Amino acid sequence: MLSNHSLNHIERPHLQADCEQCYGLCCVALPYGKSSDFAFDKSSGTPCPNLQEDYRCGIHTQLRQKGFKGCTVYDCFGAGQKLSQVTYADRSWRNHPETAREMYDCLPVLRQIHELISYMREVMMRPDTSSLHASLEKVYPDVARLSDLEPAALLQLDITSHRATVNTLLIQASEIVRNSAPASTKAKGKPKGKKRSGMDFLGANLQGADLRGASFRGALMIAANLRNADARNADWIGADLRDTELGGADLRGAIFLTQAQLNAAMGDARTLLPSHLNKPSHWR
């Protein structure tokens, strides 16, 4: 694992959303369409009518009940407060309309950078991926520095090429974690989950399935049933877990599983999670 010096460096960009330190940037910058996730249409640059003068959400405790489930699952990875407090030096979009449009455009770019840093940090903190730590330590400072760019530089950034460089290491980490999935207490033989990958899990019935070491990279798993599945050491990067049933599922050892993904899913008291993630309050 990394030295304390390196860990401090990794923690420097704050990667968890802190809405108290933001000016409700996502509630203005992002567009959304009327759906099961949002109660009405809104374009980019239009403040959500639920956003109050103090930049707080007026229905924060009732988002799901009021039809704004999408707001509970969005994660800016700390990009909102970084733009508000650092990049734009405590200037809000409301008080500085001359730079508001630029701020809106910077948000998705900086979010991608913070997301990338978050995944790198996860790998660098895992003992089971220690063989990759030295390689990641070499590329980490360059990626971390991107989060300090000025707005004009952020908007010109070729984020795809940076993602590609890091992705090679993230894929290697995924393989290490998935190949070390623990033995099943129920099923015999090799985990069936290792063969699973792709985008085809929409509404799938995987109840009680042996999904140890599965790759769900970018998979659409909306409303899939994974109740009581053994999904230890699975890779969840970019998987869409909206309304995925995770009651009683074992997700320990997961890699690239985020709190926002869990917030979008359904689970219960029996669901087993990695220690750094929490059971959302709406789980039964």
Ligand code: SF4
């Ligand atoms: S409903 Fe609340 S959290 Fe969602 S966009 Fe509007 S103000 Fe923001």
